[in-house]
Amino acid sequence: MDVLRRATAADAAHLTALVRRSGAYRGGYAAMVEDYEVTADYIAAHEVFVAEADDGALLGFYALVLGPPAELDLMFVADTAQGLGVGRRLASHMKDRARAAGLSGVRVVSHPPSEGFYRSVGARRVGTVPAALPKITWERPELEFVLG
Template identity: 35%
Template structure:
């Protein structure tokens, strides 16, 4: 059974590894992965300063999300699932928890800068596409920009 809890600063390396492995799952080449490595690396300070929640299964971190910003408008800064857990429902569990936490914290909306491969997931979860946003790592690359209203979109 998966347990959700706040991340600890000493787990920053594990969280970075999960994010980087999940990105690699989509078949990006090594040059691309190297160009986004910094963006996918969390520090202990990042974990301390953000609302980061991990999913733990059999004592191992298998996914996580972060809520960034301050109410009423924030961002789902991360939602990553270890590649061996993709397609198991863990992403939905993290999404639902993130929306419940965002709602409880007073967020009226969350924006999501999605990897193009993840856009379908977010749309199925109830987010809507509101446009595009420049990649923070790759000049000229535009990522799907989605939005969700936590109170309206929780499905559980």
């Protein structure tokens, strides 16, 4: 990964496509993201950062909502970039941005298969969030990054 930069309105369609194409949301999880849209207004309102390859290919992104409450609202890594350290770099950057904003913690409501990743980068489980019918039919792990 060569570049980690602030997202712009021009990135909205690409971020939306990354969310909707995510292999982590196939099968029973597909309904959660099938109509999801990352808008230019959303990008303007929140701390949204994009990871790009040397050739400009989108590797992943995150969106930090400063709150209150502070929350890591989105983090996606392209299927082709899984296992390359992109998610770890995004998580580290997000924690640095949160600290710089004066936050002491950041909440994450995780996609169940992603809980292990978040725990591996320092989040701790604090509970569960119930299903949000009709699109989300499963409980989701609630985690928190405690920032020192």
